[in-house]
Amino acid sequence: xxxxxxxxxxxxxxxxxxxxxxxxxxxxxxxxxxxxxxxSDMKLEVSSGTTAGECLDKLIAKLPGLKELRGCMVLALNExxxxxxxxxxxxDELAIIPPISGx
Amino acid sequence: xxxxxxxxxxxxxxxxxxxxxxxxTNYVHSPQCGAIATFFGNTRDTFDGxxxxxxxxxxxxxxxxxxxxxxxxxxxxxxxxxxxxxxxxLGPVSVGETSVFVAVSSVHRVDALDACKFxxxxxxxxxxxxxxxxxxxxxxxxxxxxxxxRIPELGKNGCCxxxxxxxxxxVAGHVKHGCCxxxxxxxxDGSVESCKDNA
Numbered sequence: 626x627x628x629x630x631x632x633x634x635x636x637x638x639x640x641x642x643x644x645x646x647x648x649x650x651x652x653x654x655x656x657x658x659x660x661x662x663x664x665s666d667m668k669l670e671v672s673s674g675t676t677a678g679e680c681l682d683k684l685i686a687k688l689p690g691l692k693e694l695r696g697c698m699v700l701a702l703n704e705x706x707x708x709x710x711x712x713x714x715x716x717d718e719l720a721i722i723p724p725i726s727g728x
Numbered sequence: 729x730x731x732x733x734x735x736x737x738x739x740x741x742x743x744x745x746x747x748x749x750x751x752x753t754n755y756v757h758s759p760q761c762g763a764i765a766t767f768f769g770n771t772r773d774t775f776d777g778x779x780x781x782x783x784x785x786x787x788x789x790x791x792x793x794x795x796x797x798x799x800x801x802x803x804x805x806x807x808x809x810x811x812x813x814x815x816x817x818l819g820p821v822s823v824g825e826t827s828v829f830v831a832v833s834s835v836h837r838v839d840a841l842d843a844c845k846f847x848x849x850x851x852x853x854x855x856x857x858x859x860x861x862x863x864x865x866x867x868x869x870x871x872x873x874x875x876x877x878r879i880p881e882l883g884k885n886g887c888c889x890x891x892x893x894x895x896x897x898x899v900a901g902h903v904k905h906g907c908c909x910x911x912x913x914x915x916x917d918g919s920v921e922s923c924k925d926n927a
Contacts, residue, residue, distance in 0.1 A: 655788055656858035657869045697871075699882045701856070704791040706882040720788055720856075724871035727787070727816060727857030728769050728828050728848060 645672040648715035652684060658698065658721040661690035671713065677702055678709025680719055691721070698723050734804060735811035738796040740789050740857075743819025747829045752813035756833035761810045765840035767848045769828035771821050778863045783827060785818045788856040792816070799850040803832070806846065807839040814847060816857055827859070853878045 649670050654662050662684075671680055677700045685691045700707050701720040713719060737755045741747065749768075756764055771783050800812045810833040821827045830847045834840040851857075853874035860869050 653788065655856065656786060656860070660869075697876065697879070699879055701788070701791055704788075704794055706854075708883050720791070722788070722856055723858070723869070725852075725854070725856055725875045726859045726870035726872050727785070727792075727855050728852045728872065 645674075647671070648673050648675075648713070650680065650713050650715070650717045650719050652680070653718065653720040655721065655723065656726075657723040658691065658694055661694060662688040662721075663690070664688070669719075673715075675713055676709060677707050677711045677713055677719060680713055681709065681721070684721070694721070694723050734800070736797065736800040737811070737813040737815075738793055738800065739815045740787055740792055741815060741817045745817065747815045747817060747826050749826070749829060752815055752829055752831045755813045756811035756831045758810050758833055760835060761833040761840075762835055763837035763840040764831060764833045765837070765844035766832075767828075767830040767844050768826045769848065770826050771823050773823045775861060775863075778865075780823060781862045781864055782823065783821045784860045784862060785816070785821060785827060786858050787816070787818055789818075792855050792857055795855045796851070799847055799855070802850070803843045803846055807834065807843045808836075809834050809839055809843055812843070812847065814851070816851070816855075818857075849874065854882065 647670055649668055651666060652669050653666050654664055659665050669680060669683065671683065681695075681700060685695065699722045700709060701722050702711055702713065703718050704720075706722070735756075737752065749766075753764060753766065771780065773780055796814050796816075800814070803809060803812060811831075812833075813831045814829070816828045817826075828848070828851065830844050830851075832840045832844045832847065834843070852872045858869060860867050
């Protein structure tokens, strides 16, 4: 449900591909996130200046099964927990961390 | 002690590698230490009345190792410790087997005992490892309450650092004093869930 809101925000920049530099990140899905999305990893192309949270919204739009994790998951960027407002950079590794259960 | 090199052994064991308890206890053993505290997390045979066949673990391995190392550093800043060893298995773990093991050594027992509890509690709250509980009639991804409670912080801090309150933190990162008492209090590790899912 959060996805439609954030899509609007992204639109304030020119939509033409060439204007905004596009970057590619790698996304990892673990445990329930993998079961819900049906993939364990994928490449995601976004424009530079995109936040981790916006990446998550894009992912949920592509893989709607993930929606049920929103609110009980955390993101990790390059192997560290991150806030949704962190900017992603080219070749970053973004991981969807569903509720952990080690121990 | 251990001012220069911190003696930590952190391992995520691949499938079908049982935890060699002796290896880790020997690692932390030292003639200077009067105490070794250990914690075994074992697979229980039932959960909520359902028969558990096995647990299956997976991890975001490089991040899990980073988090475990951070937890070791935090423990060292809170207590006077000699060595810490942590091992966590991946893949299927049968009923009765050990999935996680923690061993901590110190000169006096208070440090090792408190730090050992801290380490396992922090593993539950912040290390990206997942387990699926497999029953005779189904399976489910488990969720640690400790993690759910920490979500707001993890999404803010951008690191594995546990929420601890450090008094008297004149040295950034490591507070090392030659006394057997922790110099600091842990604010947030108290509430042990009376019914943890598996450990």
